[in-house]
Amino acid sequence: MNKDEFMYKVVVLDHTFGNINITKSILEPIDAEVLEYQCMNPSEAVPLVEDADAVLVTNAKTMNRDTISKLKKCKIIAKHGIGPDIIDVDAATEHGIIVANVPDYCLNEVSHQAMALTFACARKLFQSDRQVRQELIHDAPALRPIKPLQKSVFGIIGFGRIGRITAKSLSSISESIIFYDPYFEGDFEVNGVTVIKRALDELYKNSDFIIIHAPYTKENYHLLNSEAFSIMEQQPYIINVGRGELIDNESLIKALESGIISGAGLDVIEGMPPIDKDDPLLKFSNVIFTPHSAWYSEGSFNELQSKAAMEVKRVLTGGKPLSWVNEAEMK
Structure with missing residues (x-):
């Protein structure tokens, strides 16, 4: 999608999907610009995400307290996966940012x-x-x-x-x-x-x-x-x-x-x-x-990308995520 201005900026900071076509198919229709990187360093992540409305992460521990403190308008950080431990959930909560994960795939x-x-x-x-x-x-x-x-x-x-x-x-x-x-x-x-x-x-x-x-x-x-x-x-x-x-x-x-x-x-x-x-x-x-591959099949691979993107879509369009990690702390 090529246009000068979008309603939302969504950054996929790292992923293992090969491509993020499923993410784009879900988020571009709500006027989101979806950018992808393979960023593993927190200091390098800041300029990529500081003006993002949503961030998706997979394995890299880039969403630490320092990075989160520099997010200007982020509404949600979504984890491609079950365990949100690579995200500083406490810091996100302090800054009013929803953390979501995908606990019901694989x-x-x-x-x-x-x-x-x-x-x-x-x-x-x-x-x-x-x-x-x-x-x-x-x-x-x-x-x-x-x-x-x-x-x-x-x-x-x-x-x-x-x-x-x-x-x-x-x-x-x-x-x-x-x-x-x-x-x-x-x-x-x-x-x-x-x-x-x-x-x-x-x-x-x-x-x-x-x-x-x-x-x-x-x-x-x-x-x-x-x-x-x-x-x-x-x-x-x-x-x-x-x-x-x-x-x-x-x-x-x-x-x-x-x-x-x-x-x-x-x-x-x-x-x-x-x-x-x-x-x-x-x-x-x-x-x-085995190389942390228990989660993988072709079906779960696509399901993971889809479900994480849907959480972002729900939040950006005014709804609540289905799996809201820090919901209790934010109420």
């Missing part, structure tokens, strides 16, 4: 990734593949021990929509599913299986598989630390498709070295991306990595 994708990592760890698929490729021992007992899934206890940390989808999938495998979530009241019935709420230390103690679906907050930073690992009695596998900051890497490494845990499937680790080539986690053959 629900099945993330759950499926958790299940895939669980199966890969449980059946030692990657170790098996290496044995075949390297023409080592072609013998199942060489992979001992392998826990029978149907007799395993699955512990889910974080029982929001994704956690409940995972529980539903697990209910076809095991009747021993427990969860921890301070915001979910009572037990959960699915497919004739009662998923039981437990205290966190009980979950650590009794689980054969610990699947993390929790978001990152200040309260659960390093939720899995040395104390947590010391409680674990079943040599569990740790599956993390939540946030890397929930696990203390140093404690995780010590737990792997000591055999407190059997292994891990990690879609996220603290400080990732990228992972340093000298990271000691890379030496463990019983750790499987």
